[in-house]
Structure formats: C-alpha cells, structure tokens
Amino acid sequence: MDEIKGCGEMRIISGIKNITKDLFYQSGVCKSLLWISRAYRCPALAILVYHRASPSHGDRGYMDIPENIFEGHVRFLKDNFKIVSMKEGLKNIYEKDSREIYAAINFDDGYMDNYLYAYPVLKRYSVPATIFLTTDYIGKRPVFWWDRVFNVISYPGLKYVNIDIGGSESIGFDLGNASQREAVTDRINGILRLRCEIQIQDIVGKLERMYPVPVEARPSAMLGWDEIRQMRASGIIFGSHTKTHRNLCLLKDDEIAEELSSSKKAIEKMLREEIREFSYPFGIFDERVKRLAMEAGFGYARAGLKRINRKAADRFLLASICAGALMKTSFLANRVSLSLFKD
Numbered sequence: 001m002d003e004i005k006g007c008g009e010m011r012i013i014s015g016i017k018n019i020t021k022d023l024f025y026q027s028g029v030c031k032s033l034l035w036i037s038r039a040y041r042c043p044a045l046a047i048l049v050y051h052r053a054s055p056s057h058g059d060r061g062y063m064d065i066p067e068n069i070f071e072g073h074v075r076f077l078k079d080n081f082k083i084v085s086m087k088e089g090l091k092n093i094y095e096k097d098s099r100e101i102y103a104a105i106n107f108d109d110g111y112m113d114n115y116l117y118a119y120p121v122l123k124r125y126s127v128p129a130t131i132f133l134t135t136d137y138i139g140k141r142p143v144f145w146w147d148r149v150f151n152v153i154s155y156p157g158l159k160y161v162n163i164d165i166g167g168s169e170s171i172g173f174d175l176g177n178a179s180q181r182e183a184v185t186d187r188i189n190g191i192l193r194l195r196c197e198i199q200i201q202d203i204v205g206k207l208e209r210m211y212p213v214p215v216e217a218r219p220s221a222m223l224g225w226d227e228i229r230q231m232r233a234s235g236i237i238f239g240s241h242t243k244t245h246r247n248l249c250l251l252k253d254d255e256i257a258e259e260l261s262s263s264k265k266a267i268e269k270m271l272r273e274e275i276r277e278f279s280y281p282f283g284i285f286d287e288r289v290k291r292l293a294m295e296a297g298f299g300y301a302r303a304g305l306k307r308i309n310r311k312a313a314d315r316f317l318l319a320s321i322c323a324g325a326l327m328k329t330s331f332l333a334n335r336v337s338l339s340l341f342k343d
C-alpha cells in the first residue's frame, strides 16, 4: 500500500511558497521576468485553462474559480499581455515576429457556471475566450465521477481515506484543509482518468460505500444551446471537447472517430459555422489520438502539456497553464512569468 502522509508539513511548505509568490509579485520580480521574456523570447502564447466559475462569495466546488478572483486574473492578463482567442494567438505566433506575449483564456467541459460567473467578467473587460463543449451533456445535469470523488474527499468529518485503485493496490491519504482536499482529489482523479469507464465506476462506487457521507454528489448544470448562442453572438468561441469526455487513448479508433466527429458536427449544426478548435479530455493524447483529431477536421488542439507555446509549437499539441486553481492574482503572475522565463 502506498501511504501519503504529513499534512502539517505540507501546510508549512505550501504556506512558505505562497508568501514567496506574494513577495515576488509585489516586489516586481514577476514584472522583471516578463520584461526579460518580452525582450528576448517573443512572440509567445500562454493558454490559461479554467473549468468552472462560482459566485464571489459562497461555497466553493471542485475546480471552480470565484468570479472576483477570475476578474483579478483577467485584469492581470489584460494589463500585461494581449488577450486573444487561442486561434488568433496561434496565428500570431506562427506568422508575426512581434515582441508580443499573447494570452488566451480557455474553459473546458462546458459548465453553466461559465455563463453565469465568467462570461460577465469577459464582457466587462471585452476579452475573448474559447469554451470547449462536451456535447452529449449540453443542457443536461450529469453527476460526474470526479465530483463524486470530491464529494467524499471534501466531507469535513473524514480525516483519512484509503482508496482501492484496483489490481490489489490501494493508496492512503490524510485529509487536511480545503485546498489539501482538492489536491488529494486531483491526485485520485489523476489516477482514475487512466482507467477505463467500468473500472472508474467500480473504484468510485467502492470509495462511496467505504466512506458513506451524509450528502450525495451534486449534479452539474451544463450550458444549453441558448446560452451558447448568446455567448457566441458576443464573440466567445466554441470548440469540441468530445461527446462524453472519456480518455481517448483508451478507446478504439472507431470510437475515437465517433467522439471527435459527432461532437464537431453537433456544434457546427447548431452554430452554423465550421469548428476547428479541439481540447483533449483531461489533456491526454497519444500519436494515434492526435492523428485522428487531425483526420476529423480540427485545425488545432489543446493538450495537457504545461508550458508556453512558441513559434515551433505543434498545433495539435498546444501547451497550457492550469489557471483555475490559482486563487490569487500573485499565484497567476508567478506561474505565467516563471513559465515564460524558463520554457
């Protein structure tokens, strides 16, 4: 059994890291790194990935960013970079020799809260964004397996879990504060996303039976076509994130082709325009999936590689920065400026 312990130690380390990030931001270190990157290593495209948004004040869910914190992100991005869509940013880094750093805001999955809490901010600052839709869930209220895991892990009465991940393997986690519980959920979900759907349901079902919590996992409201059309009319771009959000690397060729082409066609039919944007579910890809995405007629795809895109970027392996979990503007400033400096 793989045992992961030391909540107190982790808390101290992460506290020190957070203070350092604030210091770097406030003392101008981040600005200096951006200046150096702009002078010597441009053009560049930073793709910022988010999933969910939530009200500024209230209970937080899994993978969401409160509206006021998202607004701080947008303000920082607008003050320091040229915010463009992923499509335009890509065109610019390939075709222009500017000293510009471009930033693209992406939302994966297609949650209704994107419309309720992120879209008003995007409109207020007149900045574009691309939302990737999981088309089988449009207008529905599914309970995703990753939310079921979070529902168990985030229950405050639980201080420790031991999760059976199959193949007679199990992992134990101490559960501390809210951010550590989110990190533990990320760890578990990172393991589960490499398993097939039947195994995932089996593992999550066992976890729920072993640790019954008083409240069931909540369904997630997903965007409907009315909201999608309304946002499209004001400049938000939509792309495909497949039909059912499964790890494509675990599927057969014909299943992958179906996931890709039918989601593409569904969006094209409703929006009456060609869809070229794609984002791999969980950011996971391999050469076969990449080839099938090209064959399905997409023009570019966002993968789970964590870095900055430059002129040599592969348009079907676009790298990104996970921005949705960065709960302060200083955390985002550090992440982006350090990535630009070292990548």
Ligand SMILES: [Zn+2]
Binding pocket: 108, 109, 241, 245, 280, 281, 282
């Ligand atoms: Zn996704």
